[in-house]
Structure formats: structure tokens, C-alpha cells
Amino acid sequence: MYKNEMEAIKKAGRFRERNFYDDRLEDLASNDYLGLSTNKKQFKKAVKLVNEYETKTSKASMLVNGYHPIHRIFEKSMAKSNGFEEGLVVGSGFLANMALIESLVRKGDMLFMDEEYHASGVMASGLLGDRVVKFAHNDIDDLREKLSQYPAHRQIIAVEGIYSMGGDLCAKEIFDIAEDTKAILIVDEAHSAGVLGANLLGIFEHYDITINERHIKMGTLGKAYGSYGAYILASTHIVSFLVNRAKPIIYSTAPSVFDTALALVNIKHIAKNIESYRTQIA
Numbered sequence: 001m002y003k004n005e006m007e008a009i010k011k012a013g014r015f016r017e018r019n020f021y022d023d024r025l026e027d028l029a030s031n032d033y034l035g036l037s038t039n040k041k042q043f044k045k046a047v048k049l050v051n052e053y054e055t056k057t058s059k060a061s062m063l064v065n066g067y068h069p070i071h072r073i074f075e076k077s078m079a080k081s082n083g084f085e086e087g088l089v090v091g092s093g094f095l096a097n098m099a100l101i102e103s104l105v106r107k108g109d110m111l112f113m114d115e116e117y118h119a120s121g122v123m124a125s126g127l128l129g130d131r132v133v134k135f136a137h138n139d140i141d142d143l144r145e146k147l148s149q150y151p152a153h154r155q156i157i158a159v160e161g162i163y164s165m166g167g168d169l170c171a172k173e174i175f176d177i178a179e180d181t182k183a184i185l186i187v188d189e190a191h192s193a194g195v196l197g198a199n200l201l202g203i204f205e206h207y208d209i210t211i212n213e214r215h216i217k218m219g220t221l222g223k224a225y226g227s228y229g230a231y232i233l234a235s236t237h238i239v240s241f242l243v244n245r246a247k248p249i250i251y252s253t254a255p256s257v258f259d260t261a262l263a264l265v266n267i268k269h270i271a272k273n274i275e276s277y278r279t280q281i282a
């Protein structure tokens, strides 16, 4: 049925397959930056935590009755440790970006997205019509120019903490520009949380940014945090808006309770052993 398309993929040298790899090999290819994916002790701790509750799975959307006390503990703990007012657990980083981009950029608003932003954000920006403009990768002059070229009710900038493709850091000046122009700043910390900063919290900590109501941090649990899922940290106002408007949050089963528990125990474990993890990652 898709013979021609498949042939084109093969011809372009872009054909890919999923493979299993020998567990005994040293893994330098994955995003398991702190090696938590094989930590049996942490896994057992998460099982113990989930077993404290009668309900062990998500059952429904968070707005129906899928919201679990472990979700809430996780959200509060993430918001507190990162200095944000509120947290929101999400099924995956892909969904978190879809949620943020699709719901926050309303009529009259403009999104300014780094051209190397993750595919999930790019896909969501396809729903925005002419409300999105890309700026050259990490190029502060281009961003400044585009911000002045496209005035809007709300200007929203979307960047990554550490770029997944090139491994480079978001320029510090982008935080300053967002501050000067009062733009909302979305930072995808998928690859920087657990990797950068004195407490390995990510790029906000690395640059010593004072969090304000226009800052939005999202991150995934499937990388340094050794689990699966994602989170959004923002003001109470923005989180409440997302809960009421973001389709991937409203119309999707609540994130896995076990995976949230595993991320929670892993993040606590990292905080307790910060010196050791910082040395290993350096």
C-alpha cells in the first residue's frame, strides 16, 4: 500500500528499524543520562510507593477521575524544587509541547520558535497558521528583529535548554530578551534537566534565572529522570488555563501512576546524591 513511499525512503538512505541491543554493552546512545534505567532499588521504591494506594493505574483523564495523589505529590515537589508556583504532570514530552503550543498561542498572539525546536513543537505550530514565526537557531539578533517585526497581544518565545540535535545550550541572552520584551518564555528542558545546574535542575538554574510569571518550563521524565512522562511548570494561572484548554491534558488518560512514582523517587534520589551525580556527569 505504501510501496512507493517506502522505496523513496530507502532510496534517500533514510530507512530505519527498531532494534534490540545487548544489555552488556555500555550504553552511550540513549538519553538515560544518569544511568537510572537499570537501578533496581529505585524501581522497588516506586513499587512500594504505588502499593500504598488502592488505585494503581490512571483509569481516566485527570479531569474525570484519573488524577491520583501521586500525580499531585509529584507536581508539588517539582514546582517547589524548581521555584515555580505550580506543576502539571503530562503523559509525555511530545504531548506537553502539543499542549503548550496549541493552547497558549491564541488569536492575536505570536509564537517565536527556534528553528531547531523539537518536532513535537513544530508539529503543534502547524496548527497556528500565521501566528508562528521561526527565528534562526539561537540567533539573538534574529529573535530581536522578529519580535519587533511582529508585535502581538502576547509574544511567546519557545526554546530548548540543551538542543537535542546539536547539543548546544540556549543562549543566556534569550532569557534577557524575554525579560525586556515581557514575552512569555517556554523552555523545553528535556535534555537539560538532570544535566545542568548546581542541583542538576536544568538551564534556569544553570543561568541563575529568577523565575517569574511569564516563565514556563517543560521537561520529560524519560531521559535523565529514568522513567516516562513529562511535566510543565508555570504560574498557577497558566497551569489552570492549560488544565481547562489543552487538549492533550483534557482528552487523554492521566499519565501512568507508576511512571510518575518512579520519576518522583528518582528525582528525590538525585537530590540526595547530588555531588556524586554532578561529578559523574561532568
Ligand SMILES: Cc1ncc(COP(=O)(O)O)c(C=O)c1O
Residues within 6 Å of the ligand: 092, 093, 094, 095, 097, 118, 120, 160, 164, 188, 190, 191, 220, 221, 222, 229, 230
Ligand atoms: C527536546 C525534546 N522535547 C520533547 C521530547 C519528547 O519527549 P517524550 O519522549 O517524553 O515524548 C523530546 C524527545 O523525546 C525531546 O528531545
